[in-house]
Amino acid sequence: xxxxxxxxxxxxxxxxxxxxxxxxxxxxxxxxxxxxxxxxxxxxxxxxxxxxxxxxxxxxxxxxxxxxxxxxxxxxxxxxxxxxxxxxxxxxxxxxxxxxxxxxxxxxxxxxxxxx
Amino acid sequence: xxxxxxxxxxxxxxxxxxxxxxxxxxxxxxxxxxxxxxxxxxxxxxxxxxxxxxxxxxxxxxxxxxxxxxxxxxxxxxxxxxxxxxxxxxxxxxxxxxxxxxxxxxxxxxxx
Numbered sequence: 504x505x506x507x508x509x510x511x512x513x514x515x516x517x518x519x520x521x522x523x524x525x526x527x528x529x530x531x532x533x534x535x536x537x538x539x540x541x542x543x544x545x546x547x548x549x550x551x552x553x554x555x556x557x558x559x560x561x562x563x564x565x566x567x568x569x570x571x572x573x574x575x576x577x578x579x580x581x582x583x584x585x586x587x588x589x590x591x592x593x594x595x596x597x598x599x600x601x602x603x604x605x606x607x608x609x610x611x612x613x614x615x616x617x618x619x
Numbered sequence: 620x621x622x623x624x625x626x627x628x629x630x631x632x633x634x635x636x637x638x639x640x641x642x643x644x645x646x647x648x649x650x651x652x653x654x655x656x657x658x659x660x661x662x663x664x665x666x667x668x669x670x671x672x673x674x675x676x677x678x679x680x681x682x683x684x685x686x687x688x689x690x691x692x693x694x695x696x697x698x699x700x701x702x703x704x705x706x707x708x709x710x711x712x713x714x715x716x717x718x719x720x721x722x723x724x725x726x727x728x729x730x731x
């Protein structure tokens with residue numbers, strides 16, 4: 504059973520460029536959340552997608568946008584890259600309609616973005 | 620908003636016990652999670668508490684006191700492979716299934 508897969512694993516960009524990161528959720532999951540993890544910090548919530556719509560958003564500027572496809576996979580786009588965008592970007596999948604409160608997020612290994 | 624505090628680093632000897640504390644301030648508390656993250660890898664789920672008390676799962680146990688805004692993760696019979704960062708995360712609100720607020724993580728170093 505494949506878990507959450509992300510691509511690319513590493514990438515280097517320069518300031519002002521744009522980047523697209525991709526995520527395939529765990530089999531059977533329908534909800535994708537994106538997190539940014541700076542070095543030495545915990546993950547910070549960016550946004551969540553369900554049924555191809557953004558359902559919740561964290562405190563991130565509009566330069567961060569996303570998309571979810573009919574097969575539940577998702578993309579994270581970041582425009583006008585800043586040095587401070589350098590981080591590990593984690594994708595997590597889960598089930599939207601789960602009655603139990605213990606709706607556990609399954610994380611991918613992340614995409615390491617370096618902005619020069 | 621939410622404020623989550625945990626120690627930056629802890630060192631312990633193989634075979635010993637380590638307790639990682641986490642304090643939080645939040646409104647609409649709806650569960651506390653512990654994740655383990657090895658360097659360069661995905662965070663993996665360890666435990667979930669929503670009611671007060673102790674949840675035991677093998678060598679790992681997690682405790683919650685909602686009135687005190689306090690949780691701890693207890694790691695027993697430490698093994699070298701337990702060297703990792705341990706993340707405390709809180710969920711708030713009934714419509715926030717995917718939104719967790721994480722602490723900065725506690726780096727546990729297990730020595731021989």
